[in-house]
Amino acid sequence: MHRTRRILSLGLAAVITVLTVATAQAAVPEALSQDLTVNGKPVPVESVSDTPMQGIYEVRLKSGETFYSDADGSFFVVGDLFANREDGLVNLTQQARNGERNQRLAKLPEDERVIFRGAEEPKAVLRVFTDVTCPYCHKFHEEVPRLNAMGIAVEYLAFPRSGLGSAGARQMAQVWCSDNRQETFTAAMNGEAPTNAPDCDNPVADQYHLGLDLGVQGTPAIVLPDGRMIPGYVPAERLAGMLGLDTGKSG
Structure with missing residues (x-):
């Protein structure tokens, strides 16, 4: 009987220990996001995520910068995180950027894009x-x-490379209107600047700022399906080759 109680007590203690450690680990990202400071000043953190490296977390700032930190923000690593796998190095930081880019672009309503697609359902966008x-x-x-003939749709977003006060921004506002x-x-x-489009609420400014957030530095900036x-x-x-599509001279 005493032996049974002792085993139960040890088992319960082990469960409590595991739960305590898990709770502490789960609380780390929240603590980092709330209490992270640099040079005595709070840092505006957008998100904190786990990484495959134990005790290392990905910290994304509201400014868009990303770095890695230990649990209490005592040490930072700036740069890309790679996984060393049998088939080669995998850039985990870039994978995360690609995923976020896709998620944010997917939220844009279709009627805010200028879309060119062929008659058939597109194989890629x-x-x-x-x-x-x-x-x-x-x-x-x-x-x-040519892209449309190969089954590749193109969805354009506005990014006036000289800024929102430029001629390009004004012309694209007229295109969208x-x-x-x-x-x-x-x-x-083709060089024919639009002149007769009415003024309207348009997404040019929003798409420009989105492009900046996603790392666009010039045009064209082509985002693949992944x-x-x-x-x-x-x-x-x-491009068709990069998408794994047939590049035959169809159409």
Whole structure:
């Protein structure tokens, strides 16, 4: 009887210990987000997440910066976190960025984009931050019919590279306010600045700020379906190859 009680007591103690440790570990991210300071000043933390490394947490600031910290914020590591796997190094930091990029873009209503797609259901969708005054954006737009023929839809988002007070921002506002966005957008890409579109509430400023948050530094910025972002002009065949699609000369 005494032996049974002793075993039960030990088992209960072990369960309590495990629960206490789990509770302490679960509380760490909240403590970091509330109490993190640098040079005696509180740091505006957006989120704290676990990593595969025990005792190391990913800290994302409201400014968009990401770094890694120990449990109490005594030590920081700035840079990308990699997993060393049998098939090679995997950039876990980049994977997290890609996932967040996809989630935020998926929240944008379809009617706030300028969409070009073929007659068939698309095999893949590219989201492209663009500027109608950007020469390489003009070159990319020439590839859109070829992309559509290969089953790749293109959804454009506005990113006036010279800022919201630029000519590009004003032209894109008119594109987004026009009755036929596709036609007006293509005309603008061909150098015909829109002049007769009415003023309206438009998403150009919001999309510009979103692009900044997601790391867009220039145009075109092409976001692949897995969230990876490709800076600059890329030919249609190469994009199709990156997507694992047939690059045959159809259409």
